Amino acid sequence: MATEVRVPSLGESVSEATVATWFKKPGDIVAVDDMLCELETDKVTVEVHAPVAGRLDEIVAPEGTTVGVAALLGQIGAADASAAGPSDKVQKVAEAKAGAGERKMIDVMVPALGESVSEATVSTWFKKPGETVAQDEMLCELETDKVSVEVPAPAAGVLAEILVPEGTTVAAGARLALISTDGAAAAPAPAAKAEPAPEAAPAAAASKDVEDAPAAKKAMAEAGISRDAVTGTGRDGRVMKEDVAKAVSAPAAAPAPAAAPASMPRQPVPADDAGREERVKMTRLRQTIARRLKEAQNTAAMLTTYNEVDMSAVMGLRNEYKDMFEKKHGVKLGFMSFFVKACTHALKEVPEVNAEIDGTDVVYKNYVHMGVAVGTPSGLVVPVVRDADQMSFSAIEKKIGELGLRARDGKLSMAEMQGGSFTISNGGVYGSLMSSPILNPPQSGILGMHKIQDRPVVVGGQIVIRPMMYLALSYDHRIVDGKGAVTFLVRVKEALEDPRRLLMDL
Structure with a gap:
């Protein structure tokens, strides 16, 4: 009885693939887990392995065919006894089964x-x-x-x-x-x-007679570029569809300095210090943080405006109701819910701070997915409180507490860190008095909170001591004008200094 070979799961949001290469021909003997063919999606290349040992009887989907998930690719039948001896791998599988009782x-x-x-x-x-x-x-x-x-x-x-x-x-x-x-x-x-x-295929492999992906061949023909102009990243240097797209877009990009290093090269280390240094490879998370922050500096016209807020009203309200709040809702009343509420209130008045640039378009968002930057042992992550503008104080506090705990434990899912429209970063928990936060692309605004410090201020012509906090709004000047940025920060300040404004929508 023949065994069907079908398209495996292709990943979230991917529903079809193209059969790029068959590594076996009908009639070939295959072992369990032998690679039969390779599928190409718009994101990754997927290998299809033999589910059983036997003979590849039929290829149903030839190279270049577009197939959906679970589509039939081929069929494997039992190997003939008269066929040439099975491959070493088939023999080993048979011996392993015989010795291990299947x-x-x-x-x-x-x-x-x-x-x-x-x-x-x-x-x-x-x-x-x-x-x-x-x-x-x-x-x-x-x-x-x-x-x-x-x-x-x-x-x-x-x-x-x-x-x-x-x-x-x-x-x-x-x-x-x-x-x-x-x-x-x-x-x-x-x-x-x-x-x-x-790893990347060595130069020798690239010179072999390697069959490029059918979709890549078609893309090269349509773009009118030669095979030599494209660097293949697939198996043994095969050219994939995304490689062609990179080669086509490369000339349009601004020419970068040749062989520009990612960082300044190190100076020679004195022999006395060589044994006292430790070299540790950057984690993928740290590499991504470094790359994204540098991208934000290189891409956005980033500017920061500052203000300060008297935290007396928020601290008084918190002290008055924190016990009742925790007893009823089962979560402590912190400062973050006040800042989230103040920001969502201000974003309604200055919507461009909650927007993003897409090519030559501005995408305005009629929702607020609030990113809350969290420091973890492995680096900075930004989980997202979705639809924060529709949440109560207690719901915000519960969600931030849950996401913060999951972030520190490394349990956050990808979905919990995607789709943010604005970000709040609290450097004050580490003692920062003032800083200029860097945008979290493609967002156009990020609010930096800082340490609450008693300072002398003038109120009603009198010098008094008040708990003050510096606020910093970094924004993308390509989309947000100075007037809008200052207006946003003033609205946040007003809401925090008089929280009744949030109830009255003022």
Whole structure:
């Protein structure tokens, strides 16, 4: 009986792919997990492996065909006894089954990493080959550009083999390990058997006769560019559709200085200091933070305006009602809910601070998804309180507390950090008196909170001591004029100095 080979899950929001390359021909003998073909989506390349050993009887979807999820790609039948001897891998699988009493092996796969995230780095393995694991027990942790992703065991058994060691970069849907579910530990695999990290193909590989993706060939023909003008990033230097798009757009971009380094090169280190330094590779999260902050400086016309706010009214209101608030709502009344409410109130009057630039268009948002910057041991992340303008004080406090805890534990999902329209950053918790926050692109505004400090101020012609806080609004001057930025900050100040304005919508 033939076994069907179908299109696997392609990831969130991806519904179809193009058959890029078949690595087997009808009649070829295949082993379990042999790579049969490669599919190309608009984001990633997906490998399709043989679900069983046998002979590839038929290819239903030839190269260049667009297929949907679960579509039939081909069929595998039983290998003929008269056929030439099976490959070494087929033989080994047969011997392993004979010696292990048909041991059932379960694949541990890279889970969905979220929209726009196509790869991750294996940061830590918590189990070793040969160790017993329970279902849903954490096996390893993956690190993406934004969050850490835990990989649980799909079934109880023994971790038979780790296919991808720590430090390896893997794509969504890649195999990480094998679990034996018969309760017997498989023999530890030799180190050489571990799949190497998918690194850039060496120059020698690029010179081989490699078949480029059909979609890439079509794109090159339409753009009128030669194969030599495109650098392939696929397997063995194959040119993918996105490689062609990069090559086409490259001439239109402003020419960058040749071989410009990401940072100033280090000066030679004296021999006496060489042994007292430690070099640690930047985490993917830290690399992303560095890249995005630099992009914000290079792209936006960033400007900062400052003001100060007397926190007496907010502190008095908080002290008066904090016990009743916590008793009724089960959460402490902090300062962040006041600032979120004040900002959502001001954004209604100055909507361009809540907008973003898309090409030559300005996108105005009739909602407020408030990003709240949170410092974690691994770096700065910005979870988003969605529809903050429609939430009560208690709902805001609960959501911020929940997101902050998940951020510090590295449990945030990609969805919880996407779609923010404005951001609040509180450097005051670390003692900052004044700073200029950097925009969180593509947003056009970010409010910086700072330390509350008793200072002498003039009130009614008298010098009095009041708890004061400096506020800083950084904004994109391409879309927000100085008048709008100052008006926004003044409205925030007025709302905090007289919270009754929030109730009266003034």
